[in-house]
Amino acid sequence: MxxxxxxxxxxxxxxxxxxxxxxxxxxxxxxxxxxxxxxxxxxxxxxxxxxxxxxxxxxxxxxxxxxxxxxxxxxxxxxxxxxxxxxxxxxxxxxxxxxxxxxxxxxxxxxxxxxxxxxxxxxxxxxxxxxxxxxxxxxxxxxxxxxxxxxxxxxxxxxxxxxxxxxxxxxxxxxxxxxxxxxxxxxxxxxxxxxxxxxxxxxxxxxxxxxxxxxxxxxxxxxxxxxxxxxxxxxxxxxxxxxxxxxxxxxxxxxxxxxxxxxxxxxxxxxxxxYDPSKRYKGHTRRTMMQHYFNDNIELRVVSCIHRQENVPPTVNILESLCIDNENPFCIYLLHLRELVGRITSVILPYKKIKTSPYATPATDIVVNAFTTFQDRKNGNNYKGIVDNNIHIPGADCVTVQPYVNVAPYTSMYDDICDLAISKKASMILVSFHRTIGFSGAVEEVSEDIRQVNLSVLKHFPCTVAILIDHGHNIDIDTALENTIHGIIRYRL
Structure with a gap:
């Protein structure tokens, strides 16, 4: 007994x-x-x-x-x-x-x-x-x-x-x-x-x-x-x-x-x-790019997902095309996605908290620095202002980058992406295509893991989803800031 x-x-x-x-x-x-x-x-x-x-x-x-x-x-x-x-x-x-x-x-x-x-x-x-x-x-x-x-x-x-x-x-x-x-x-x-x-x-x-x-x-x-x-x-x-x-x-x-x-x-x-974590998306009112453009002086919020450093130049290129200025303020929630390997605890945290944690990596620093350069370049000719209740006041920075790091399994990574989009009231999620295409048009690399992440985001999308297909993946960040777009974007409204 x-x-x-x-x-x-x-x-x-x-x-x-x-x-x-x-x-x-x-x-x-x-x-x-x-x-x-x-x-x-x-x-x-x-x-x-x-x-x-x-x-x-x-x-x-x-x-x-x-x-x-x-x-x-x-x-x-x-x-x-x-x-x-x-x-x-x-x-x-x-x-x-x-x-x-x-x-x-x-x-x-x-x-x-x-x-x-x-x-x-x-x-x-x-x-x-x-x-x-x-x-x-x-x-x-x-x-x-x-x-x-x-x-x-x-x-x-x-x-x-x-x-x-x-x-x-x-x-x-x-x-x-x-x-x-x-x-x-x-x-x-x-x-x-x-x-x-x-x-x-x-x-x-x-x-x-x-x-x-x-x-x-x-x-x-x-x-x-x-x-x-x-x-x-x-x-x-x-x-x-x-x-x-x-x-x-x-x-x-x-x-x-x-x-x-x-x-x-x-x-x-x-x-x-x-328990089904995707159920909370069904009761959520999906935000779209069209809704944003019918509301003047409301900053456009985009969740930009980066898997690898090669995704940075084409992503910066496509963001450059969105006519960002003082009349069209822009907030980028940069999300560096990394696979959870050798750990059991997944995280999604602001970059400032990650820098002093075991999850910090040089690759994340490079990605964040690239987007910080883009932010400084766009705000270089603007004097400082303020943003109150998401209403843009003239003189405020036209671009704001808020970097996050997500370490999670690929099979459930979409949950953190969609959850961030909902909590930040984003109008668009920007993800990279799962195939890396060279200048000749030939497929150089295929990632099934990224493909599954994209499919899951499209299945549970809380807002507009854009998939970026780029042919200029080997352009460095400085060149990308000066060049025009070399890609196709597909919107899921």
């Missing part, structure tokens, strides 16, 4: 690994619910891992009944933490600095990184540190994102996800005899009851937090609850440990396996039914 209550305590905590996997599978990593779920599960995992580690350390100290051994055990735990902070992390940061921008870790550095992880894992097991804490702390302290995260994903995700994980799950389930389940209906009801208590507790907690801060709807509250209560690899490991402990009676591990499997099966369909 005590084993059931111990598992109920463990299951009351969400695993960030399981939550992130579910959100990634359902393309919800960059949704509002997804970001809340990631933040909540990260806090839960951190607190639970710390409590579990302290409890394990306390048990070891209580068992040995020796003051000097207790001091040694405590010292080794502190030494492990300091080693990660002042040895493993600086070495990995040195690897990042030595890796060229946009490239992956070299084979030598990648091999050394894997060796270092195995070495620290072995050391933690040797000195009695909880293995879940050691790996979690090591992963938390090492630099995320490219090039470390992207290299690990590129080289390990396929073999781990498609080979090791299915084999591990199959080996776990082969240990259990599911034919005995019908003989323990009473115990199964108790396990389900305890798991239901954890779900109800989280519903109450989320409702309380939502009432005071997040302002979530009841539907979103239940969605967030099911996301946080989903089960996966972490719970399978717990069940496997219980099976190792239960050398005679396999009843409880078998019942736990049934509940874990059931929760993993029903979580994704329920979340899909309850």
């Amino acid at each position: 005590s084993q059931i209550y111990y598992n109920a305590f463990q299951w009351s905590t969400s695993s960030i690994i399981v939550v992130a996997s579910l959100l990634d599978e359902m393309n919800l990593l960059n949704s509002k619910i997804g970001r809340l779920a990631i933040a909540a599960s990260l806090i839960e995992t951190t607190v639970f891992t710390a409590i579990n580690t302290v409890a394990s350390l306390g048990i070891i100290i209580r068992i040995v009944h020796n003051y000097y051994i207790s001091v040694i055990v405590l010292s080794t735990h502190i030494a492990y933490i300091l080693s990660v902070l002042y040895i493993a992390r600086p070495i990995t940061q040195w690897m990042v600095r030595k890796t060229p921008q946009g490239a992956q870790l070299s084979d030598k550095n990648f091999g050394f990184l894997i060796f270092m992880v195995l070495l620290f894992s072995f050391a933690s097991t040797l000195i009695g540190i909880n293995i879940s804490f050691s790996l979690f702390f090591l992963g938390l302290m090492l630099p995320s994102g490219p090039p470390v995260g992207s290299t690990l994903v590129d080289r390990l995700e396929g073999i781990v996800t498609n080979l090791y994980f299915p084999i591990y799950v199959a080996l776990i389930k082969m240990k259990f005899d599911f034919t005995m389940m019908m003989d323990y209906i009473k115990e199964l009801k108790l396990v389900i009851f305890l798991d239901s208590i954890t779900i109800i507790g989280k519903i109450i907690g989320i409702m309380s937090a939502a009432f005071f801060s997040a302002r979530l709807s009841p539907r979103s509250i239940f969605t967030l609850t099911f996301i946080i209560n989903t089960r996966g690899i972490t719970e399978l490991i717990i069940v496997d440990k219980n099976n190792d402990w239960a050398s005679v009676d396999l009843m409880f591990p078998t019942l736990l396996m049934v509940v874990v499997t059931a929760m993993a099966i029903i979580a994704a369909p329920l979340v899909k039914i309850l």
Whole structure:
């Protein structure tokens, strides 16, 4: 009986690994619910891992009944933490600095990184540190994102996800005899009851937090609850440990396996039914370019999406053609789009906040500087004025550039684009064509990821959408500011 209550305590905590996997599978990593779920599960995992580690350390100290051994055990735990902070992390940061921008870790550095992880894992097991804490702390302290995260994903995700994980799950389930389940209906009801208590507790907690801060709807509250209560690899490991402990009676591990499997099966369909981030676009009044031109002195707001540096010159060219002057003020919400690789937290933030964060890259600086040059050039002959309630007052700058950075999966990147257009009341979204076309007219490069982003934006468009097809992609920014347009633009009104 005590084993059931111990598992109920463990299951009351969400695993960030399981939550992130579910959100990634359902393309919800960059949704509002997804970001809340990631933040909540990260806090839960951190607190639970710390409590579990302290409890394990306390048990070891209580068992040995020796003051000097207790001091040694405590010292080794502190030494492990300091080693990660002042040895493993600086070495990995040195690897990042030595890796060229946009490239992956070299084979030598990648091999050394894997060796270092195995070495620290072995050391933690040797000195009695909880293995879940050691790996979690090591992963938390090492630099995320490219090039470390992207290299690990590129080289390990396929073999781990498609080979090791299915084999591990199959080996776990082969240990259990599911034919005995019908003989323990009473115990199964108790396990389900305890798991239901954890779900109800989280519903109450989320409702309380939502009432005071997040302002979530009841539907979103239940969605967030099911996301946080989903089960996966972490719970399978717990069940496997219980099976190792239960050398005679396999009843409880078998019942736990049934509940874990059931929760993993029903979580994704329920979340899909309850939450659809694109629904908010259906009730939104779509803004168009035509509506803007019928309102004098209202600044034109455009969300300009940039994937690569090559997109900057043609985009500047097309913006140059919009007859920008003091009578036709213009606001550009520059959105530099980057794929989420090696991380689980997607962001969309103003450029000023990104500059001091781990998401900062030289490529973003180049893109923003190019548009800043365009802004300064257009405002060079205008004296300063003010803009009040979107009504342009003569003398104000005719061009304003507000740069943002969006790091998200390509499959759901459209959600951040459309959400920014809605929140800023933009009249047009400008995106680049997924094919790079040379001067000869031949297709030089095709990006299916960008194509899917464009199709999703067209499907959920909150305003006019323009797709820019350019034949002068290799013109530099200074030349682009002086030349005429070399492209075609297609409007979706």
